[in-house]
Amino acid sequence: MMFSGAILYALCGAALIGIGVYGFITRAHLLRRILAFNVIGSGVFLLIGALGHRTPGAEADPVPHALIITGIVVALSLTALAVALVLRHVADTGRAVLPEEETEEAV
Amino acid sequence: MSAGLAFDVLLCLLIIGAAGLAVGGRQLFASIAFFVTYGILVGISWLRLGAIDVALAEVAIGAGLTGVLLMGAWAAIRRRNREARGEYGAEGNGSGASRDDEEDPVVPGGRKLAAAVVCGVLAGLLAAAILTLPGEASGLLPRVTERLGDSGVGNPVTAVLLNFRAYDTLMESIVLLMALIAVWTLTPRELWGGEPGLRQHARGDGVLATFGKLLPPLGVLVAMYLVWAGADRPGGAFQGGTVLAAVWLMVVMAGMARVPRQSSPALRLALVAGPAVFLGVGLAGAGFGVFLGLPVEFAKTLILAIELALTLSIAVTLALLVAGVPTARERP
Numbered sequence: 418m419m420f421s422g423a424i425l426y427a428l429c430g431a432a433l434i435g436i437g438v439y440g441f442i443t444r445a446h447l448l449r450r451i452l453a454f455n456v457i458g459s460g461v462f463l464l465i466g467a468l469g470h471r472t473p474g475a476e477a478d479p480v481p482h483a484l485i486i487t488g489i490v491v492a493l494s495l496t497a498l499a500v501a502l503v504l505r506h507v508a509d510t511g512r513a514v515l516p517e518e519e520t521e522e523a524v
Numbered sequence: 525m526s527a528g529l530a531f532d533v534l535l536c537l538l539i540i541g542a543a544g545l546a547v548g549g550r551q552l553f554a555s556i557a558f559f560v561t562y563g564i565l566v567g568i569s570w571l572r573l574g575a576i577d578v579a580l581a582e583v584a585i586g587a588g589l590t591g592v593l594l595m596g597a598w599a600a601i602r603r604r605n606r607e608a609r610g611e612y613g614a615e616g617n618g619s620g621a622s623r624d625d626e627e628d629p630v631v632p633g634g635r636k637l638a639a640a641v642v643c644g645v646l647a648g649l650l651a652a653a654i655l656t657l658p659g660e661a662s663g664l665l666p667r668v669t670e671r672l673g674d675s676g677v678g679n680p681v682t683a684v685l686l687n688f689r690a691y692d693t694l695m696e697s698i699v700l701l702m703a704l705i706a707v708w709t710l711t712p713r714e715l716w717g718g719e720p721g722l723r724q725h726a727r728g729d730g731v732l733a734t735f736g737k738l739l740p741p742l743g744v745l746v747a748m749y750l751v752w753a754g755a756d757r758p759g760g761a762f763q764g765g766t767v768l769a770a771v772w773l774m775v776v777m778a779g780m781a782r783v784p785r786q787s788s789p790a791l792r793l794a795l796v797a798g799p800a801v802f803l804g805v806g807l808a809g810a811g812f813g814v815f816l817g818l819p820v821e822f823a824k825t826l827i828l829a830i831e832l833a834l835t836l837s838i839a840v841t842l843a844l845l846v847a848g849v850p851t852a853r854e855r856p
Contacts, residue, residue: 422532426569427654429536433543435647440547442639445629448552448597452559455590456543459566459582464650470573471661477574478663479680483689486581486681487696490762490838493585493593494703497845500597501707504848507601511608518629 423475426467433460445518447503451496458492532572539565556594563587576758577681580750584766585842592773592846676823678756685760686827690816694806697799697834700841704795708786711849717787718850736778743771751835755824761798761831765838772843783847791840798837802830 437457441450462485469481507513542562549555563586570579668680668688675683685693711718747767754760775781784791805826806816818826 421659422529422572424654424659425529425532425536426573428651429539429569431647431650431654432540434650435643436540436543436547438646439639439643442643443631443636444547445631446552448594448601449547449555452555452594453547455559455586456547456562459563459586460543462578462582463566463569464654466570466573466575466578468654468657468661469663470575471657471659472663472665473660475574476665478665479668479684480664480689482575482578482681483684484692485575485578486685486760486762487692489578489581489585490696491699493589493842494700494845496590496593497848498703498706500593501710501848504597504600505710507604511604513601514629 421471421475423467423470426470427464430460430462430464430467433457433463436460445514447506447513447515448500451499451503454499455492455496458488462488535565535569535572539569552598553595556591556598559594560587560591563591577679577754577760577763580758580763581766584763584770588770589766589842589846596846596848674820674823676818676820676825676827679754679758679760681758682754682760682827686830687818687823690802690806690818694799694802694816697802697837700838700845701795701799704841704844707845707849711786715850717785719783719785720844720847721849721851732774733778733780736774736780740771740775743767743774747771747835747839751831754831755828761834762838765835766842768835768839769842769846772839773846776843776847783844786850794836794840795844796837798830798834801833805830 434457437453437455437460440453440456444450444453465481466485469478472478503513510516539562542558542565546555546558546562549558564583567579567583567587570576570582668684671688672678672680672683675687677683677687747764749764750759750767751761751764752759754764772781776783805818809815809817812819
Protein backbone atom coordinates (compact mmCIF):
# COMPACT_ATOMS: atom_id res chain seq x y z
CA MET A 418 0.00 0.00 0.00
CA MET A 419 0.96 3.63 -0.40
CA PHE A 420 2.79 5.02 2.58
CA SER A 421 1.22 8.45 2.76
CA GLY A 422 1.53 11.19 5.34
CA ALA A 423 -1.98 10.41 6.58
CA ILE A 424 -1.03 6.82 7.47
CA LEU A 425 2.09 8.14 9.20
CA TYR A 426 0.01 10.38 11.47
CA ALA A 427 -2.42 7.54 12.16
CA LEU A 428 0.53 5.38 13.28
CA CYS A 429 1.76 8.28 15.40
CA GLY A 430 -1.70 8.33 17.01
CA ALA A 431 -1.41 4.60 17.77
CA ALA A 432 1.99 5.18 19.43
CA LEU A 433 0.54 8.04 21.51
CA ILE A 434 -2.28 5.79 22.74
CA GLY A 435 0.36 3.26 23.84
CA ILE A 436 2.42 5.93 25.63
CA GLY A 437 -0.68 7.36 27.32
CA VAL A 438 -1.92 3.98 28.58
CA TYR A 439 1.60 3.24 29.89
CA GLY A 440 1.60 6.48 31.85
CA PHE A 441 -1.90 5.81 33.10
CA ILE A 442 -0.81 2.42 34.48
CA THR A 443 2.61 3.24 35.87
CA ARG A 444 2.21 6.74 37.31
CA ALA A 445 0.27 7.07 40.54
CA HIS A 446 0.16 10.85 41.00
CA LEU A 447 -3.40 11.78 40.06
CA LEU A 448 -2.39 14.82 38.00
CA ARG A 449 -0.09 12.54 35.98
CA ARG A 450 -3.02 10.21 35.37
CA ILE A 451 -5.07 13.14 34.06
CA LEU A 452 -2.15 14.15 31.84
CA ALA A 453 -1.81 10.59 30.52
CA PHE A 454 -5.55 10.46 29.87
CA ASN A 455 -5.19 13.57 27.72
CA VAL A 456 -2.32 11.99 25.76
CA ILE A 457 -4.51 8.94 25.08
CA GLY A 458 -7.30 11.25 24.00
CA SER A 459 -5.25 13.25 21.53
CA GLY A 460 -3.78 9.99 20.20
CA VAL A 461 -7.30 8.75 19.46
CA PHE A 462 -8.15 12.07 17.80
CA LEU A 463 -5.02 11.97 15.66
CA LEU A 464 -5.80 8.39 14.61
CA ILE A 465 -9.39 9.23 13.62
CA GLY A 466 -8.44 12.48 11.90
CA ALA A 467 -5.55 10.96 9.95
CA LEU A 468 -7.70 8.06 8.76
CA GLY A 469 -10.24 10.63 7.58
CA HIS A 470 -7.53 12.19 5.45
CA ARG A 471 -7.14 9.22 3.10
CA THR A 472 -9.50 10.85 0.59
CA PRO A 473 -8.56 10.52 -3.09
CA GLY A 474 -7.63 14.20 -3.54
CA ALA A 475 -6.09 14.35 -0.05
CA GLU A 476 -8.90 16.75 0.82
CA ALA A 477 -9.90 16.85 4.46
CA ASP A 478 -13.11 15.04 5.46
CA PRO A 479 -15.01 17.54 7.64
CA VAL A 480 -17.08 14.95 9.54
CA PRO A 481 -14.19 13.50 11.60
CA HIS A 482 -12.94 17.06 12.13
CA ALA A 483 -16.25 18.11 13.66
CA LEU A 484 -16.25 14.94 15.79
CA ILE A 485 -12.74 15.69 17.02
CA ILE A 486 -13.51 19.31 17.92
CA THR A 487 -16.45 18.00 19.94
CA GLY A 488 -14.10 15.43 21.50
CA ILE A 489 -11.50 18.04 22.46
CA VAL A 490 -14.13 20.11 24.27
CA VAL A 491 -15.55 17.06 26.06
CA ALA A 492 -12.02 16.00 27.07
CA LEU A 493 -11.44 19.43 28.59
CA SER A 494 -14.75 19.19 30.51
CA LEU A 495 -13.66 15.84 31.92
CA THR A 496 -10.19 17.15 32.72
CA ALA A 497 -11.63 20.11 34.62
CA LEU A 498 -13.92 17.82 36.63
CA ALA A 499 -11.05 15.41 37.32
CA VAL A 500 -8.77 18.26 38.47
CA ALA A 501 -11.50 19.56 40.78
CA LEU A 502 -11.92 16.05 42.24
CA VAL A 503 -8.15 15.72 42.74
CA LEU A 504 -7.94 19.08 44.51
CA ARG A 505 -10.79 18.06 46.79
CA HIS A 506 -9.09 14.71 47.45
CA VAL A 507 -5.88 16.54 48.32
CA ALA A 508 -7.79 18.95 50.57
CA ASP A 509 -9.42 16.04 52.42
CA THR A 510 -6.51 13.60 52.66
CA GLY A 511 -3.39 15.65 52.02
CA ARG A 512 -2.27 13.18 49.34
CA ALA A 513 -2.39 13.33 45.54
CA VAL A 514 -2.48 9.54 45.14
CA LEU A 515 -5.31 7.09 45.70
CA PRO A 516 -5.38 5.12 48.99
CA GLU A 517 -4.80 1.79 47.16
CA GLU A 518 -1.52 3.04 45.75
CA GLU A 519 -0.36 4.09 49.22
CA THR A 520 -1.01 0.63 50.66
CA GLU A 521 0.92 -0.95 47.82
CA GLU A 522 3.73 1.44 48.46
CA ALA A 523 3.87 0.50 52.12
CA VAL A 524 3.94 -3.24 51.41
CA MET B 525 11.58 10.81 0.48
CA SER B 526 10.05 14.16 -0.34
CA ALA B 527 10.65 17.20 1.85
CA GLY B 528 7.02 17.09 2.97
CA LEU B 529 7.23 13.49 4.11
CA ALA B 530 10.56 14.14 5.83
CA PHE B 531 8.90 16.95 7.76
CA ASP B 532 6.01 14.63 8.68
CA VAL B 533 8.40 11.96 9.98
CA LEU B 534 10.33 14.53 12.00
CA LEU B 535 7.14 16.03 13.42
CA CYS B 536 5.80 12.60 14.42
CA LEU B 537 9.09 11.81 16.19
CA LEU B 538 8.95 15.15 18.02
CA ILE B 539 5.34 14.51 19.06
CA ILE B 540 6.16 11.03 20.35
CA GLY B 541 9.25 12.36 22.15
CA ALA B 542 7.28 15.18 23.80
CA ALA B 543 4.55 12.72 24.84
CA GLY B 544 7.18 10.39 26.29
CA LEU B 545 8.77 13.22 28.30
CA ALA B 546 5.36 14.46 29.48
CA VAL B 547 4.30 10.99 30.63
CA GLY B 548 7.64 9.69 31.89
CA GLY B 549 9.28 12.85 33.21
CA ARG B 550 10.58 12.92 36.77
CA GLN B 551 9.30 16.33 37.75
CA LEU B 552 5.62 17.03 37.49
CA PHE B 553 6.09 20.68 36.55
CA ALA B 554 8.41 19.76 33.66
CA SER B 555 5.95 17.08 32.57
CA ILE B 556 3.16 19.63 32.36
CA ALA B 557 5.41 21.99 30.39
CA PHE B 558 6.19 19.15 27.97
CA PHE B 559 2.48 18.39 27.72
CA VAL B 560 1.80 21.96 26.54
CA THR B 561 4.65 21.65 23.99
CA TYR B 562 3.19 18.34 22.93
CA GLY B 563 -0.24 19.95 22.39
CA ILE B 564 1.26 22.63 20.16
CA LEU B 565 3.16 20.03 18.11
CA VAL B 566 -0.06 18.04 17.70
CA GLY B 567 -1.68 21.29 16.56
CA ILE B 568 0.96 21.57 13.82
CA SER B 569 0.20 18.00 12.75
CA TRP B 570 -3.45 19.00 12.33
CA LEU B 571 -2.31 21.78 9.99
CA ARG B 572 -0.44 19.14 7.96
CA LEU B 573 -3.67 17.14 7.79
CA GLY B 574 -5.57 20.15 6.44
CA ALA B 575 -7.65 20.46 9.59
CA ILE B 576 -7.22 24.11 10.54
CA ASP B 577 -10.36 24.15 12.70
CA VAL B 578 -9.04 21.21 14.70
CA ALA B 579 -5.58 22.78 14.97
CA LEU B 580 -7.12 25.93 16.48
CA ALA B 581 -9.15 23.88 18.95
CA GLU B 582 -6.20 21.63 19.88
CA VAL B 583 -3.81 24.52 20.54
CA ALA B 584 -6.36 26.68 22.38
CA ILE B 585 -8.14 23.98 24.38
CA GLY B 586 -5.95 20.87 24.31
CA ALA B 587 -2.64 22.64 24.97
CA GLY B 588 -3.67 26.02 26.41
CA LEU B 589 -6.59 25.55 28.76
CA THR B 590 -5.66 21.98 29.77
CA GLY B 591 -2.14 23.24 30.49
CA VAL B 592 -3.49 26.08 32.64
CA LEU B 593 -5.73 23.63 34.53
CA LEU B 594 -2.87 21.21 35.26
CA MET B 595 -0.44 24.00 36.13
CA GLY B 596 -2.98 25.59 38.48
CA ALA B 597 -3.65 22.26 40.19
CA TRP B 598 0.09 21.61 40.54
CA ALA B 599 0.58 25.01 42.16
CA ALA B 600 -2.40 24.53 44.49
CA ILE B 601 -1.16 21.13 45.67
CA ARG B 602 2.36 22.43 46.23
CA ARG B 603 1.09 25.43 48.17
CA ARG B 604 -1.07 23.21 50.31
CA ASN B 605 1.79 20.82 51.06
CA ARG B 606 4.10 23.67 52.03
CA GLU B 607 1.49 25.23 54.28
CA ALA B 608 0.77 21.90 55.91
CA ARG B 609 4.46 21.52 56.70
CA GLY B 610 5.02 25.11 57.72
CA GLU B 611 2.05 25.46 60.00
CA TYR B 612 1.70 22.07 61.54
CA GLY B 613 5.26 20.82 61.23
CA ALA B 614 6.00 17.60 59.39
CA GLU B 615 2.85 15.75 60.19
CA GLY B 616 2.27 12.17 59.13
CA ASN B 617 5.39 10.08 58.84
CA GLY B 618 7.69 12.84 59.99
CA SER B 619 9.62 13.10 56.75
CA GLY B 620 7.57 15.86 55.23
CA ALA B 621 10.32 17.19 53.01
CA SER B 622 10.62 13.98 51.01
CA ARG B 623 6.91 14.08 50.39
CA ASP B 624 7.22 17.48 48.85
CA ASP B 625 5.53 18.11 45.55
CA GLU B 626 6.62 15.03 43.69
CA GLU B 627 4.86 12.31 45.53
CA ASP B 628 4.77 9.39 43.15
CA PRO B 629 5.10 5.93 44.64
CA VAL B 630 7.91 3.98 43.02
CA VAL B 631 6.55 1.30 40.74
CA PRO B 632 8.58 -1.93 40.73
CA GLY B 633 10.63 -2.44 37.56
CA GLY B 634 8.88 -5.73 36.80
CA ARG B 635 5.50 -4.10 36.74
CA LYS B 636 6.81 -1.27 34.58
CA LEU B 637 8.14 -3.81 32.10
CA ALA B 638 4.82 -5.67 32.05
CA ALA B 639 2.98 -2.40 31.47
CA ALA B 640 5.41 -1.48 28.68
CA VAL B 641 4.82 -4.85 26.98
CA VAL B 642 1.03 -4.51 27.24
CA CYS B 643 1.10 -0.96 25.86
CA GLY B 644 3.52 -1.96 23.10
CA VAL B 645 1.17 -4.75 22.04
CA LEU B 646 -1.79 -2.35 22.16
CA ALA B 647 -0.03 0.22 19.96
CA GLY B 648 1.18 -2.57 17.66
CA LEU B 649 -2.32 -3.97 17.20
CA LEU B 650 -3.66 -0.51 16.43
CA ALA B 651 -0.84 0.03 13.92
CA ALA B 652 -1.58 -3.34 12.30
CA ALA B 653 -5.25 -2.40 12.03
CA ILE B 654 -4.33 0.93 10.43
CA LEU B 655 -2.06 -0.75 7.89
CA THR B 656 -4.74 -3.23 6.81
CA LEU B 657 -7.12 -0.42 5.88
CA PRO B 658 -7.34 0.56 2.22
CA GLY B 659 -5.00 3.45 1.38
CA GLU B 660 -7.82 5.56 0.03
CA ALA B 661 -11.35 6.14 1.28
CA SER B 662 -13.61 9.01 0.35
CA GLY B 663 -15.40 9.01 3.72
CA LEU B 664 -18.34 11.36 4.01
CA LEU B 665 -16.65 14.21 2.13
CA PRO B 666 -18.71 13.80 -1.10
CA ARG B 667 -22.00 13.86 0.80
CA VAL B 668 -21.01 16.96 2.76
CA THR B 669 -19.82 18.72 -0.42
CA GLU B 670 -23.05 17.79 -2.20
CA ARG B 671 -25.32 19.36 0.44
CA LEU B 672 -23.04 22.21 1.58
CA GLY B 673 -25.23 24.67 -0.36
CA ASP B 674 -28.22 23.79 1.86
CA SER B 675 -26.35 24.29 5.11
CA GLY B 676 -26.27 28.10 5.08
CA VAL B 677 -22.50 28.28 5.63
CA GLY B 678 -19.42 27.77 3.49
CA ASN B 679 -17.07 26.11 6.02
CA PRO B 680 -17.83 22.38 5.80
CA VAL B 681 -16.75 21.81 9.43
CA THR B 682 -19.19 24.48 10.66
CA ALA B 683 -21.87 22.96 8.42
CA VAL B 684 -21.34 19.56 10.08
CA LEU B 685 -21.13 21.01 13.61
CA LEU B 686 -24.16 23.28 13.47
CA ASN B 687 -26.38 21.78 10.81
CA PHE B 688 -25.77 18.21 9.62
CA ARG B 689 -24.73 16.88 13.04
CA ALA B 690 -26.14 19.67 15.20
CA TYR B 691 -27.39 17.09 17.68
CA ASP B 692 -23.78 16.25 18.69
CA THR B 693 -22.96 19.91 19.20
CA LEU B 694 -26.10 20.52 21.25
CA MET B 695 -25.15 17.61 23.50
CA GLU B 696 -21.60 18.90 23.70
CA SER B 697 -22.72 22.32 24.90
CA ILE B 698 -24.84 20.58 27.54
CA VAL B 699 -21.90 18.34 28.57
CA LEU B 700 -19.83 21.50 29.18
CA LEU B 701 -22.56 22.91 31.39
CA MET B 702 -22.96 19.60 33.25
CA ALA B 703 -19.21 19.45 33.87
CA LEU B 704 -19.30 22.90 35.44
CA ILE B 705 -22.28 21.92 37.60
CA ALA B 706 -20.35 18.81 38.69
CA VAL B 707 -17.27 20.91 39.53
CA TRP B 708 -19.42 23.33 41.51
CA THR B 709 -20.92 20.49 43.55
CA LEU B 710 -17.44 20.15 45.09
CA THR B 711 -17.73 23.61 46.62
CA PRO B 712 -17.46 23.42 50.42
CA ARG B 713 -20.87 24.15 51.91
CA GLU B 714 -19.86 27.32 53.75
CA LEU B 715 -18.35 28.85 50.60
CA TRP B 716 -21.27 28.15 48.28
CA GLY B 717 -22.27 31.10 46.12
CA GLY B 718 -18.90 32.81 46.46
CA GLU B 719 -16.29 33.82 43.92
CA PRO B 720 -14.74 30.84 42.14
CA GLY B 721 -11.06 30.29 43.04
CA LEU B 722 -8.03 31.55 41.15
CA ARG B 723 -5.82 33.83 43.17
CA GLN B 724 -3.93 36.70 41.58
CA HIS B 725 -0.52 37.89 42.62
CA ALA B 726 0.15 40.27 39.75
CA ARG B 727 2.31 43.25 40.61
CA GLY B 728 1.12 46.56 39.24
CA ASP B 729 4.18 46.93 37.00
CA GLY B 730 4.68 43.21 36.31
CA VAL B 731 4.54 41.38 33.02
CA LEU B 732 1.15 39.86 33.77
CA ALA B 733 -0.41 43.22 34.66
CA THR B 734 0.95 44.78 31.48
CA PHE B 735 -0.29 41.93 29.34
CA GLY B 736 -3.59 42.07 31.18
CA LYS B 737 -4.01 45.59 29.83
CA LEU B 738 -2.55 45.05 26.36
CA LEU B 739 -4.01 41.77 25.25
CA PRO B 740 -7.75 41.91 26.05
CA PRO B 741 -8.80 44.31 23.24
CA LEU B 742 -6.78 42.29 20.75
CA GLY B 743 -8.13 39.01 22.15
CA VAL B 744 -11.74 40.15 21.89
CA LEU B 745 -11.14 41.22 18.29
CA VAL B 746 -9.57 37.85 17.42
CA ALA B 747 -12.39 35.98 19.16
CA MET B 748 -15.13 37.85 17.31
CA TYR B 749 -13.29 37.38 14.03
CA LEU B 750 -13.03 33.63 14.64
CA VAL B 751 -16.77 33.40 15.30
CA TRP B 752 -17.76 35.55 12.34
CA ALA B 753 -15.28 34.03 9.89
CA GLY B 754 -16.17 30.53 11.12
CA ALA B 755 -19.18 30.52 8.79
CA ASP B 756 -17.03 30.38 5.68
CA ARG B 757 -13.46 29.93 6.86
CA PRO B 758 -11.76 28.07 9.69
CA GLY B 759 -12.98 29.21 13.10
CA GLY B 760 -16.24 29.04 14.98
CA ALA B 761 -17.95 29.29 18.34
CA PHE B 762 -15.64 26.90 20.18
CA GLN B 763 -12.40 28.49 19.03
CA GLY B 764 -13.75 32.03 19.51
CA GLY B 765 -15.22 31.14 22.90
CA THR B 766 -11.89 29.71 24.04
CA VAL B 767 -10.05 32.89 23.08
CA LEU B 768 -12.63 34.94 25.00
CA ALA B 769 -12.24 32.64 28.01
CA ALA B 770 -8.47 33.09 27.83
CA VAL B 771 -8.87 36.88 27.70
CA TRP B 772 -11.09 36.83 30.74
CA LEU B 773 -8.71 34.55 32.67
CA MET B 774 -5.91 36.94 31.75
CA VAL B 775 -7.82 39.93 33.07
CA VAL B 776 -8.62 38.08 36.29
CA MET B 777 -5.05 36.82 36.74
CA ALA B 778 -3.77 40.36 36.22
CA GLY B 779 -6.00 41.39 39.09
CA MET B 780 -8.00 43.82 36.98
CA ALA B 781 -11.39 42.22 37.49
CA ARG B 782 -12.97 39.75 39.86
CA VAL B 783 -14.73 36.55 39.01
CA PRO B 784 -18.50 36.97 39.44
CA ARG B 785 -20.03 35.07 42.34
CA GLN B 786 -21.49 31.63 41.73
CA SER B 787 -24.85 33.00 42.82
CA SER B 788 -24.88 35.84 40.26
CA PRO B 789 -28.03 35.60 38.10
CA ALA B 790 -26.27 37.30 35.16
CA LEU B 791 -23.51 34.70 35.30
CA ARG B 792 -25.99 31.84 35.34
CA LEU B 793 -27.91 33.38 32.44
CA ALA B 794 -24.66 33.57 30.42
CA LEU B 795 -23.97 29.92 31.22
CA VAL B 796 -27.28 28.63 29.90
CA ALA B 797 -27.77 31.11 27.01
CA GLY B 798 -25.99 28.97 24.41
CA PRO B 799 -27.64 25.61 25.13
CA ALA B 800 -31.00 27.39 25.60
CA VAL B 801 -30.91 29.21 22.23
CA PHE B 802 -29.66 26.01 20.56
CA LEU B 803 -32.43 23.95 22.11
CA GLY B 804 -35.00 26.65 21.29
CA VAL B 805 -34.03 26.64 17.61
CA GLY B 806 -34.10 22.83 17.69
CA LEU B 807 -37.58 22.74 19.18
CA ALA B 808 -38.82 25.35 16.69
CA GLY B 809 -37.48 23.04 13.99
CA ALA B 810 -39.41 20.18 15.58
CA GLY B 811 -42.55 22.31 15.24
CA PHE B 812 -41.95 22.48 11.49
CA GLY B 813 -41.18 18.79 11.15
CA VAL B 814 -37.59 17.97 12.10
CA PHE B 815 -35.89 18.50 15.49
CA LEU B 816 -32.85 20.73 14.85
CA GLY B 817 -33.81 20.93 11.17
CA LEU B 818 -32.83 24.35 9.79
CA PRO B 819 -34.86 25.67 6.83
CA VAL B 820 -32.45 26.44 3.97
CA GLU B 821 -33.45 30.10 3.60
CA PHE B 822 -32.94 30.91 7.32
CA ALA B 823 -30.06 28.51 7.96
CA LYS B 824 -27.30 31.13 7.98
CA THR B 825 -29.18 33.49 10.32
CA LEU B 826 -30.10 30.69 12.70
CA ILE B 827 -26.55 29.29 12.74
CA LEU B 828 -25.14 32.74 13.50
CA ALA B 829 -27.67 33.25 16.30
CA ILE B 830 -26.76 29.86 17.82
CA GLU B 831 -23.05 30.55 17.41
CA LEU B 832 -23.16 33.95 19.09
CA ALA B 833 -25.08 32.59 22.09
CA LEU B 834 -22.82 29.52 22.20
CA THR B 835 -19.68 31.67 22.09
CA LEU B 836 -20.80 33.58 25.18
CA SER B 837 -21.74 30.42 27.09
CA ILE B 838 -18.62 28.52 26.03
CA ALA B 839 -16.37 31.41 27.04
CA VAL B 840 -17.96 31.75 30.48
CA THR B 841 -18.16 28.00 31.09
CA LEU B 842 -14.54 27.33 30.06
CA ALA B 843 -13.24 30.21 32.18
CA LEU B 844 -15.20 28.98 35.20
CA LEU B 845 -14.07 25.38 34.64
CA VAL B 846 -10.48 26.62 34.85
CA ALA B 847 -11.26 28.85 37.86
CA GLY B 848 -12.64 25.92 39.88
CA VAL B 849 -14.51 26.19 43.16
CA PRO B 850 -14.49 29.08 45.66
CA THR B 851 -11.64 28.84 48.17
CA ALA B 852 -11.47 29.98 51.75
CA ARG B 853 -8.59 32.38 51.25
CA GLU B 854 -8.71 36.12 51.22
CA ARG B 855 -7.67 37.81 48.06
CA PRO B 856 -4.30 39.59 48.25
